[in-house]
Amino acid sequence: MSEQVERGSGLRGSMGVAGIVFLVIAAAAPLTSIGGALPMMIALGNGAGSPSAYLVAAVVLLLFSVGYTAMSRHMVDAGAFYAYIRRGLGAACGLGAAGLALLTYTAIQAAIYGLAAATLREVVLRYGGPELPWSGYALLLIALVGVLGYRNIELGAKVLGVLLVVEIGMILALSIAVLVRGGAHGIDTESFTPAAFLSGSPGVALMCAIASFIGFEATALYGEEARQPRRTVPLATYVAVTAIGLVYAIASWAVVLAFGDDEVTAAASADPVGLTFTAAERFLGGPASDVLRIMLVTSLFAALLAFHNAIVRYLYALARDGFGHIALGHIHIRHGSPHKASIAQTVSAVLVVGAFAVAGADPVRQLFTWLAGLATVAILILMALTSAAVVLFFRRTGLDRRWWHSRIAPVLGTGCLLLVTAMVLRNFAILVGGSWIVADILLAVVGVVFVFGAVAGRVTAGARHA
Numbered sequence: 418m419s420e421q422v423e424r425g426s427g428l429r430g431s432m433g434v435a436g437i438v439f440l441v442i443a444a445a446a447p448l449t450s451i452g453g454a455l456p457m458m459i460a461l462g463n464g465a466g467s468p469s470a471y472l473v474a475a476v477v478l479l480l481f482s483v484g485y486t487a488m489s490r491h492m493v494d495a496g497a498f499y500a501y502i503r504r505g506l507g508a509a510c511g512l513g514a515a516g517l518a519l520l521t522y523t524a525i526q527a528a529i530y531g532l533a534a535a536t537l538r539e540v541v542l543r544y545g546g547p548e549l550p551w552s553g554y555a556l557l558l559i560a561l562v563g564v565l566g567y568r569n570i571e572l573g574a575k576v577l578g579v580l581l582v583v584e585i586g587m588i589l590a591l592s593i594a595v596l597v598r599g600g601a602h603g604i605d606t607e608s609f610t611p612a613a614f615l616s617g618s619p620g621v622a623l624m625c626a627i628a629s630f631i632g633f634e635a636t637a638l639y640g641e642e643a644r645q646p647r648r649t650v651p652l653a654t655y656v657a658v659t660a661i662g663l664v665y666a667i668a669s670w671a672v673v674l675a676f677g678d679d680e681v682t683a684a685a686s687a688d689p690v691g692l693t694f695t696a697a698e699r700f701l702g703g704p705a706s707d708v709l710r711i712m713l714v715t716s717l718f719a720a721l722l723a724f725h726n727a728i729v730r731y732l733y734a735l736a737r738d739g740f741g742h743i744a745l746g747h748i749h750i751r752h753g754s755p756h757k758a759s760i761a762q763t764v765s766a767v768l769v770v771g772a773f774a775v776a777g778a779d780p781v782r783q784l785f786t787w788l789a790g791l792a793t794v795a796i797l798i799l800m801a802l803t804s805a806a807v808v809l810f811f812r813r814t815g816l817d818r819r820w821w822h823s824r825i826a827p828v829l830g831t832g833c834l835l836l837v838t839a840m841v842l843r844n845f846a847i848l849v850g851g852s853w854i855v856a857d858i859l860l861a862v863v864g865v866v867f868v869f870g871a872v873a874g875r876v877t878a879g880a881r882h883a
Contacts, residue, residue, distance in 0.1 A: 442585075482655060745758040
């Protein structure tokens with residue numbers, strides 16, 4: 418690959434609403450949520466009420482999105498949360514947020530590498546392939562993501578688009594089959610009643626639901642590579658959050674109906690890994706279940722590519738603003754991509770995943786569970802800070818005098834996010850495998866990263882004004 422670089426130029430691209438929505442929904446990895454997170458929500462959370470948790474999460478994020486998209490009309494920046502918080506709360510808080518954002522996406526991407534590698538290994542063995550260590554499959558995935566991430570974002574969007582259409586098609590096919598055949602014991606809407614949502618441990622279900630939306634920030638991350646970003650970014654945000662919420666709610670409702678309201682909790686507890694695939698086998702047949710298993714691998718790959726692109730754009734934005742190595746702010750003259758930031762991200766993925774592999778960690782019970790939990794806490798803090806930044810930004814600038822967009826919705830969104838964060842912290846040990854020692858260490862990492870970034874931002878700002 419030739420080393421052709423433009424310095425000081427912006428990212429290039431012409432993505433529309435559909436391309437950006439594809440990237441966001443790919444990061445959410447619908448099949449991963451329905452096949453992986455949903456059984457845990459049912460078994461440990463609120464049972465048959467789990468589908469309503471997705472709707473509650475979507476409402477909270479739509480409230481957050483009102484102020485977020487209002488501010489996006491006045492900013493076009495590849496730094497997204499970091500850029501918004503820096504503009505609203507100051508450089509120190511902004512750099513702390515940048516640290517949290519990098520931690521969030523690095524953690525969730527490494528977590529998914531573990532889950533994807535383990536899943537790919539299981540699929541290969543299921544069809545008579547060689548028995549190789551999970552780390553070998555992880556390296557293969559890292560290499561493929563690295564190649565696509567080096568190129569123009571539109572190539573990645575096309576790959577994600579194809580995978581996503583097939584993935585959602587399979588999820589909808591399962592949902593339709595269950596509904597048409599009347600589920601296990603008939604069709605009912607018990608899952609969407611307040612009593613069902615509040616049963617058991619709704620906090621566990623809600624934190625898993627929120628975690629399933631990680632990545633929707635990408636609507637603003639790709640602002641510089643979008644056509645008419647001031648129109649495209651807000652519309653893509655609302656479409657993505659609404660689409661993700663509806664797909665999750667309908668698909669999870671279908672899985673509940675496939676076993677019955679009274680029996681689904683026991684089924685999820687007995688076989689959390691195979692719950693969704695068992696439903697597919699019952700209502701679509703054995704071959705469809707096998708296809709779903711393969712599609713889970715492509716779903717995870719799509720999420721890996723989406724998170725790679727998100728991390729790369731954070732590195733690029735930080736370097737361009739003078740807070741990272743200057744090389745990370747270079748743009749490839751032919752691809753219009755931050756190619757050196759992409760290479761750096763690929764190397765960091767190898768180091769993080771490699772460290773767990775060398776330590777002999779389990780790719781799912783430790784790599785995936787620990788780092789996904791860490792990412793959930795970090796993203797909630799980031800969104801709460803962003804909501805606060807929106808309020809202060811509009812109060813100071815007066816650029817948007819609509820009370821709902823610049824005051825009421827952001828304040829309500831901040832309150833809801835803080836409430837969800839409190840629920841997550843109460844149940845955090847469950848999310849990371851039941852160990853409070855591991856939970857305390859991971860929470861300490863979140864705090865240290867934010868404080869370090871904030872201190873670095875204050876020192877840098879002081880030096881620039883000296």
